[in-house]
Amino acid sequence: MANERYNLFAERLHQHGYRLTPARQAVITTLLATGGHLSADTLAEAVHETAPQVGRMTVYRTLDLLSQVGLVRPVYQGTGAAHYVLIDSGHHHHLVCAGCDTVIEFDDCVVAEIERVVAERFQFEVWGHLVEFYGRCANCRDAIHYP
Known part of the structure; x- marks a missing residue:
């Protein structure tokens, strides 16, 4: 199941003309492993644990891209920072x-x-x-x- 979801993310990026870079792979893998509902900062920290070469700004840009192609959505629940939820x-x-x-x-x-x-x-x-x-x-x- 996790592999199918990963493939869906990869295919959606490809359909929109984006490459699946190693940094994007790390962000997507971490996002899927955690099930979403993470702030960008929390996700950046989790990505850093497995892929220390991926910077915080890369995580932010990847979340923005995934939002643009309809795979995640920022949700504001009164806590100030957006939490990103999977909508695949x-x-x-x-x-x-x-x-x-x-x-x-x-x-x-x-x-x-x-x-x-x-x-x-x-x-x-x-x-x-x-x-x-x-x-x-x-x-x-x-x-x-x-x-």
Whole structure:
């Protein structure tokens, strides 16, 4: 499975006219190994552990490129720095707690029907989606005591 995802990244870069350089290979391999949800700085540190020759700016540029070709998406969840999520599967879903900033990822595609309706109504070819629901997790809800 990991190899298939890596090949998808390599193919997408090739389709857009970009080479798969050793530095890009290191960034993609690390990103896939960690499952995404990393800030650029955290990813740069992880890449540096296995490929010390890859600089921080190269990681930033690679993330920007992967975003341009639709493989990752920056997500801002109130923490200041973007976290990059993998969107190669076509959809991505989060529950974001406003109390503790916990992010719960889930795979159940609850918006497939909405996607179909929107595509039909606007004659739009949908490639994927990113859905975030904001609220409070059970721990934060239970921690609030009202008089």
